[in-house]
Amino acid sequence: MSTAKDLFVIVMDSKVERPVGQGDLSLALAGAELIDLLAAGAVxxxxxxxxxxxxxxxxxxxxAEAASALIHDMPHERVEDWLWRRGQDLSTAYLTSLEEDGQLIRTRGSRSPFGADRMETVDTPDRRRALDRRERKEPVLAALASAVGLDDERPGEEPExxxxxxxxxxxxxxVHDAVMELEAVRQRRSIENAAFANLWRAP
Known part of the structure; x- marks a missing residue:
């Protein structure tokens, strides 16, 4: 599987107290795709x-979809702009793809970030390979996992x-900067919403 799919699998397989946000994951998936395209010599x-x-x-x-989405005209696209453009709803696309490939199954249970059905990983060779990469703390996957807050790290923290x-x-x-920016937007909206609610409750 690709690095992006490996990342998605370890996120779904992880038992963390703070669930990974779809936005954080989408940004990291777009980064993972770009890293694989770099490795392939496509960019x-x-x-x-x-x-x-x-x-x-x-x-x-x-x-392949990511490769076809590259902008060839000058000036070439900045990495940050790629993450936000390509990352839009990307976690949902990977959820659908992995489910179609038999890497994920739906079970009834507690709500997941993707709806009422709980998504669980299937014990396949691809899953075991992804978990092995994480167990070995493979630098790229470790950094992407850190970006979305796995391993008890806050989203945006960079690994050693x-x-x-x-x-x-x-x-x-x-990727780390983009996730931190997204978290800052969430916090700002939370503060604004709380202030708006307090305004309506005021006598």
Whole structure:
């Protein structure tokens, strides 16, 4: 599976007190796709700009969609803009894809971030490989997991591991910044909503 699908699996497999938000996960999934495209030679980075490379031919359907969504015109798209554009509702797309592939099943139970049905991972070789990557603290997956708040870390915290690639490090840093920005927006809206509610309750 792709890094994005590995990330989705470990998120669904994790038992954490604070559930991962769909927005946080979508941003991290978009970052994971970009990292896989970098590894495949489909893109390079010029600073923080995404430069499409040779004709990509990913076997993974969603990764192929990501490759086809690249902007080829100058000036090339910034990594941050890619995360917000490509990340829109991306977690739902991965949920659907993994369910269709038999990697996830729906069970009745407590509500999940994706609705009334609880989604559970299926014990497949792909799941075991994803969990093995997490167990080994593979730097890229560890950084993405950290970005969405797994391993008892707050969303946006950066892990100590270093992927050892400047372009990948750039993408991971932008993912962390984007998740922190999204959290700041949530907090601001919460404060505004609370203030509005207090205004209506005031005598």
């Amino acid at each position: 390079t980075l010029d600073g923080d700009r995404i430069v499409p490379g040779g004709p990509p031919d990913p076997a993974d359907r969603l990764l 591991s270093d992927p050892g690639d400047e372009a990948v490090t750039t993408v991971l840093a932008v």
